[in-house]
Amino acid sequence: MGTIVEQTTVGIAKGEKSAMSEEVGMQEMVTLKTIAETLNTSNDLNLMLDTVVGKLLELTGLTAGWMFLINERGEYTCVSDYNLPPALLRKDKEPMRTGTCWCVNRFKDGQLNHAVNIINCKRLEDAVEFQWGDTHNITHHATVPLRSGEKMLGLLNVAAPAKEHFSDSELALLQGVAYQIGSAIERMRLYRAEQRRADLYAKLGEFSTALGLAVNECNNSGAFSIKVVQLLGQHYDWPFATIIQQRNGVYTVQAAYTGGIVQTLPRATLSLEAENHMNRVINSHRATSLSALEIAEIFTLCEPDQVMNSLTFGIAAPLPYHTPGETGVLVIGIGTAGPAQADREVLEALAEHITASWESLKLAENRRELARMEERNRLARDLHDSVNQILFSLSLTAKGAESMLSDSEKLHLAAEAMKDIRDLSQSALKEMRALIMQLRPAGLEAGLLHALQEYGTSQGLQVVMNRMGMRSLPRNIEEALWRIGQEALNNVRKHAGVSTAEVILKLNDHEVMLTVTDHGIGGTNRPKASSGSSLGLSIMKERAQSLGGNLEIVSSSSKGTTVTAVIPLPFESV
Structure with missing residues (x-):
């Protein structure tokens, strides 16, 4: 009889235990189902994480939870928290944003692969030690890695007052929930990445259209x-x-x-x-x-x-x-x-569009420069064929009239006027030839210094040339220096009061320097030589600055005037 009673008691106990296990299993299923439903309610990552942490704590009877996302560089961000104790809320949750702890360090080291009990939370220990506030008697927490496949995403931490241990079944449940959260996070990241990629590429089309219009x-x-x-x-x-x-x-x-x-x-x-x-x-x-x-x-x-x-x-x-x-x-x-990867992809595409627009701008500049050169050549031809010939004819006519008047027995009063006309016409002819040469730079094929020397000789100057360094000059830089040198030699002829000048050309890997020096009238005694309002000097400075260089003019009554143009040079490929 006693044996029957004992067997009956054992059977009841086993039945109750089986019923309890079944009830626990059902509760776990309900928890996982509820969490899964919660994870699918929103595409807003932060809102979803806050909701799911709160729901998890409600279903498991825990009171506090927080979640860290950790990137490839080991930098962590607290993306969600629920019912944190006041000690961890101080200074806008500073304890959750700074410092380090055991669980984060183990995650970085790759040693946290499953849910574990954490003995003595470092952040809560610091709260007690430094008296940051009430910890709600929370000293321990469980930490669970968030992952999607092999990709580690962060950590989920949960705790309750006076709870120092989590059973294997509790950790297993938390691990299952963490897998769900990790998969949902990765899904949302992919969704947001694709959405951002679509937005960025749509804006790329708008940007390219606007840039194409702006290049002009x-x-x-x-x-x-x-x-x-x-x-x-x-x-x-x-x-x-x-x-x-x-x-x-x-x-x-x-x-x-x-x-x-x-x-x-x-x-x-x-x-x-x-x-x-x-x-x-x-x-x-x-x-x-x-x-x-x-x-x-x-x-x-x-x-x-x-x-x-x-x-x-x-x-x-x-x-x-x-x-x-x-x-x-x-x-x-x-x-x-x-x-994001989408930002990198779009930035590379933007770089290609910007480079293409840059090259288009350079081609447009070259076309404008060619058009200017053609117009200068046309104008030089027209001046040579019309005004230059008229001035030459005027000079010959005045000379002939002067000879006829001078041959008379009595010097005619108009002879002196004819002489003045001849002198003025010859002077105007000389100026016109100089202008034509400026418009149409002939002689650059033989080199910049040779062209400047020929120009100086045509202006009645004795020019001493000196060259330091050897390398080729781009056409636009060579022509700019030619124009600057012409204007400087013109100023020597007109204002210096001397017939000699020195031209020095210095070349290196990075820049070219052209210096034109005279030892004539300088300083305030020289008309327009150092005046910033002088049109010629202004044009010289503009030419240098347009190529990224600068122009400096030094003039004194004792040493004369020195014009120095410095222009950076592009890298010369061998």
């Missing part, structure tokens, strides 16, 4: 760079964009868009560290990510500082111009979210 409005590289960053700011949500120009190994920030403002910084050169970053980008031939530190090294010259300080990532793409020795880099800055 730009007459130099500086205006082009300003227009590019302005259009980038109008069409894209990147808080920062800039174009950096590299010429002969020197990097300068051409223009920048930051804080809704377009800045022009043509003389702002980069630091050595920033130049190294740019060289790395150019040598990679593709879009390259930049860290917050690299962004800071590159753009310390840009304002406002608050915009630059908010940039945590950047992407740089090379602009492979076809001009020898000249390249560019297009750089964008990105805020808190890391650079």
